[in-house]
Amino acid sequence: MTLYDKFYLNDGTTLPHVGLGTVHIQGGKGIHQVHSALDVGYRVLDTATGYNNEGMVGEAVRSSSIPREQLYVSDKLPGLAHQYDKAIDLIQETLYRTGLDYFDKYLIHWPNPKEGLYVEAWQALVDAQKYGLIKTIGVSNVFT
Template identity: 50%
Template sequence: MTHTSIPSIMLNDGQALPAVGFGTYTLNGAAGVETIAAAISNGYRLLDSAFNYENEGALGAAIRKADVPRSLLHVSSKLPGRHHRFKEAIATVEESLYRAQLDYYDLYLIHWPNPSRGLYVEAWQALIEARRRGLVRSIGVSNFLPAHLERIIAETGVAPAVNQVELHPYFPQADQRAFDRAHGIVTQSWSPLGRASHVLQDPVIKAVADRHGRGSGQVILRWHVQLGALPIPKASSARRQIENISIFDFELSTQDMASIATLAKPDGRIAGQDPAHYEEF
């Protein structure tokens, strides 16, 4: 498997991202470096991190360890809620770069809107400035609802390139995806396999997987791709890393997609983290 097998998704700012990425949440320290470096060796070119994961240093070490030029990698991190004020946000992006020992991030997101504090527009203005300064190439948000997106676009005239949201078969986010698409925003999927949920064992998923001779995870990730979402699964074993990236040589039928659509729940969030109320600092 090589990265050339992964198609690209164009962003609204002219940059492009691979159509599947690698999540690094909980991958820390020396073990994290090994796992992330293995993912790069196994073909991943989009690496998703966050200031709050406390692993930007491990990510940078893995990039230096891997035998792949930095220019071929797309590296992402996220701004924590406690640093939404303009000056703090700029300093945090700089600190993210120092931690990873990188010259730029390919993508930087606001991690959560934290609406009760009401500073996410200021944070967005800071990311616009960080992009202007060359600290980041593309800017986006995470866990933003349509109301939050409408506000930052109205107040700055700049639409995010990406909105990373919880998205899996139990919570397919049809309305959010439609809103993002209408505004030229790429939807990224966190917990694409339903972290700690039973979606991988779901009989509906297993039946589709059996029909295709594929693993349940591959079917779910293929479902994301066909929805137009960009999944960022995490996997520690080399076998699972390779499986998760080997999803571009088969296609789910309309019937398969309809079957998976029946799994949607009104609020299928894994941990009830509704961005209208949930906040992370």
């Protein structure tokens, strides 16, 4: 597997196999680290509200020499925003923080089945995709 190998999602979206997780990357140093990763061929950047670095990821994308349409930015919905209205609001707010027009991939970070709000959260992602805020949607950390 290389940085350039791709896989296909159920909706036909193609994504590179390898991406840069940004869980502990922040600030100006983080922008430099993201640019370094992009320089060696990374094209997927993964962030989440809980990482407290969405603004840095957005700035790294905007200040990169790589065209936006060649990058795949992934973000995740935290459990505190699984109610429909909260989810829609948070997706919009996160886009404002990143300074991006859309996310390439947006995931329910953890479906939190004991709370029972994952259906509402999923509907919010479906609708945000219809509104053009997200290109493809999914769920991560599905193990209970």
